[in-house]
Structures are given as structure tokens and as C-alpha cells.
Amino acid sequence: MDFQPHHVLGHFNLLDEEDENFDYQLLHHNGEQWLTFRLGKETYGLEILQVRELISYPESITRVPRLPLFLLGMINLRGMVLPIMDLRKRFEMAEYETGPFTVIIIVQIKSKVIGVVVDSVVDVVNLQQDNLLEAPEESTELDSKFVKGLANLRGEMVILLDLEQLLAPDELEQISMLR
Numbered sequence: 001m002d003f004q005p006h007h008v009l010g011h012f013n014l015l016d017e018e019d020e021n022f023d024y025q026l027l028h029h030n031g032e033q034w035l036t037f038r039l040g041k042e043t044y045g046l047e048i049l050q051v052r053e054l055i056s057y058p059e060s061i062t063r064v065p066r067l068p069l070f071l072l073g074m075i076n077l078r079g080m081v082l083p084i085m086d087l088r089k090r091f092e093m094a095e096y097e098t099g100p101f102t103v104i105i106i107v108q109i110k111s112k113v114i115g116v117v118v119d120s121v122v123d124v125v126n127l128q129q130d131n132l133l134e135a136p137e138e139s140t141e142l143d144s145k146f147v148k149g150l151a152n153l154r155g156e157m158v159i160l161l162d163l164e165q166l167l168a169p170d171e172l173e174q175i176s177m178l179r
Contacts, residue, residue: 034151035105036122036158039087040094043122045151045160050107054121057102068171075104075115082106083175084115090166091146109163112172127151132160 034045061084063073070089074081101120133150148162
């Protein structure tokens with residue numbers, strides 16, 4: 001099944017109950033919930049408990065001098081100034097032209113709230129323990145320290161990210177000084 005992006009303000013529903021491969025049990029067991037999203041052709045997941053909200057990509061992000069290149073700058077979200085991280089740049093992936101499906105996922109990493117830019121949001125899914133695989137020791141495309149594990153979701157691999165590893169302690173401190 002090829003995942004298609006959904007508009008952030010619309011209803012997210014990849015789980016097609018009429019699909020013969022549909023695993024209805026994914027919806028009704030007490031597994032961990034993950035927000036899945038796309039970067040390029042790959043699907044990634046973040047633990048839903050660390051996600052605060054989704055917002056459309058803003059018209060402007062204020063660039064701040066001397067930030068690491070993967071930090072695009074800052075936005076003002078209802079009076080709260082938030083740093084914005086481009087996951088493509090963090091993972092050293094090819095640049096991507098923002099479009100109508102580009103989303104900023106507002107997450108909490110340790111005690112810091114930041115925005116994370118992704119190509120598109122896919123869905124919120126429950127993952128059972130038997131769907132989870134251990135993180136690979138090494139990866140050629142993605143630094144394995146960012147990977148919490150892998151999940152097999154209806155035949156497609158989902159890379160489950162460890163948000164706590166996205167920013168090093170010195171990077172978190174640098175962000176803290178921006179406020």
C-alpha cells in the first residue's frame with residue numbers, strides 16, 4: 001500500500017477497512033500510538049505523547065544568526081516563540097520544495113518545545129509489540145542514534161524516531177538561549 005499525504009486540516013485515515021490486508025486489530029488494542037509522516041519516500045513515526053499539535057507551514061520563518069543549519073529559525077505561535085527544525089537537513093537528506101502538504105509538527109523534546117518540518121503527515125496508528133522491530137546497528141541513510149526502532153505496518157517499514165536524540169545537549173542549550 002502506498003501512503004498518500006493528507007492535508008493537515010483534514011481527517012487522517014489510512015486504515016481502509018475494506019482493504020483485504022487491513023488489520024482491524026491495530027485500531028482496537030492498547031498498543032503505542034504513533035504519528036506517521038513522510039520525508040521523501042520513507043515513512044517515519046513519532047510517539048504521539050510527544051506531539052503537541054500540527055500546523056501548516058508558515059509564510060515566513062525568522063532566521064536567527066549562528067544557528068545550526070538544520071534549524072531554520074523561529075516562529076511566533078500564539079505568543080510562544082518556537083525554534084523550527086528541518087528534519088531533512090538534520091538527516092542530511094536532499095532539499096525539498098515546501099508545498100501544500102508541508103507540515104510543522106510541534107513536539108516536546110525534554111523540556112523544550114520545538115517545531116519539526118516534514119513533507120506530509122500520514123496518519124496516527126497503533127503499533128502492537130509484534131509489529132515492532134529493533135533499531136538497526138548502522139544505517140547508511142540515517143544516523144542510527146535517531147532511530148528508536150522499526151515497525152512493519154501493512155507491509156511497509158516505518159522508521160520510529162527517538163525524539164530525545166534529535167538534539168544534542170549543546171544544541172538544546174543553544175535553543176534555550178534564543179528565548
